[in-house]
Amino acid sequence: MHSVHALIAVKDLARAKSRLAGAFTPADRERLVLAMLHDSLAAARQVEPIASLTVVTPDSTVAQSAHEFGADVYPEPPADSTDDAQRLNDALSHAAANLRERLGAVDLLALQADLPALRPSELTAAIEAAHEYSRSYIVDHHGTGTSALLLHDPTTALEPKFGAASALRHAETGAHPLAGDWPGLRLDVDTVEDLRLAAKLGLGVATRELLTELGWPDPDSRESSS
Ligand SMILES: Nc1nc2c(ncn2[C@@H]2O[C@H](COP(=O)(O)OP(=O)(O)OP(=O)(O)O)[C@@H](O)[C@H]2O)c(=O)[nH]1
Numbered sequence: 001m002h003s004v005h006a007l008i009a010v011k012d013l014a015r016a017k018s019r020l021a022g023a024f025t026p027a028d029r030e031r032l033v034l035a036m037l038h039d040s041l042a043a044a045r046q047v048e049p050i051a052s053l054t055v056v057t058p059d060s061t062v063a064q065s066a067h068e069f070g071a072d073v074y075p076e077p078p079a080d081s082t083d084d085a086q087r088l089n090d091a092l093s094h095a096a097a098n099l100r101e102r103l104g105a106v107d108l109l110a111l112q113a114d115l116p117a118l119r120p121s122e123l124t125a126a127i128e129a130a131h132e133y134s135r136s137y138i139v140d141h142h143g144t145g146t147s148a149l150l151l152h153d154p155t156t157a158l159e160p161k162f163g164a165a166s167a168l169r170h171a172e173t174g175a176h177p178l179a180g181d182w183p184g185l186r187l188d189v190d191t192v193e194d195l196r197l198a199a200k201l202g203l204g205v206a207t208r209e210l211l212t213e214l215g216w217p218d219p220d221s222r223e224s225s226s
């Protein structure tokens, strides 16, 4: 069984999921970010090859929740850049380098934190498929983003290229796109439409319970989506 160490990045809660600002109050949006993180971690924890789970974040509330959800925390060093994607990629690179300094040239997985419909079986299959390639990635459901980047090469760095058009940027830097019928693994939630799709697919417990408590989706949005 190949083992892999997983990294999950989450930015400051106050700035997170800005594309959901029209649908949720700031406090509810923060709860939703934590619920989706919880479900992503809960699914990842059931994946046998995942030897450790580390949440990379500058936010103390996220860090506390990550500990409660059974993950390790890598406190993000002060940012060198004001560019969001650059900050995210720098944070992941630092955390990846730190893991390899401590543990040797272990296999790595950078996984999105907003995968509330993720199934452990999908991630297990993806990790198995990734063993064929030195660096590989999973294209998101839009076909343009990346829901996970996997590194199985002791001599190469993770070189994360998350952000706009990251699927293309991962391809351009030599990573291999993994093929597989993994709808939950590909469904990163950034918009209300994504959330509806994830609800149709089947949400994890934390996100489902929160949305039920918030009365979401409201009757109007249900009508407009049918
Ligand atoms: N640790 C860390 N995580 C980040 C940073 N920027 C983004 N992320 C995380 O990376 C993932 C993708 O980020 P984005 O798409 O930029 O932000 P988002 O919060 O998902 O959504 P929007 O605000 O709507 O763009 C999310 O899990 C973010 O929390 C950062 O500077 N540091």
Ligand SMILES: C=C(OP(=O)(O)O)C(=O)O
Pocket (backbone or CB within 6 Å): 140, 144, 145, 146, 147, 161, 162, 163, 164, 166, 167, 188, 190
């Ligand atoms: C950062 C990314 O995701 P999103 O902006 O969709 O959360 C990405 O796909 O690289």
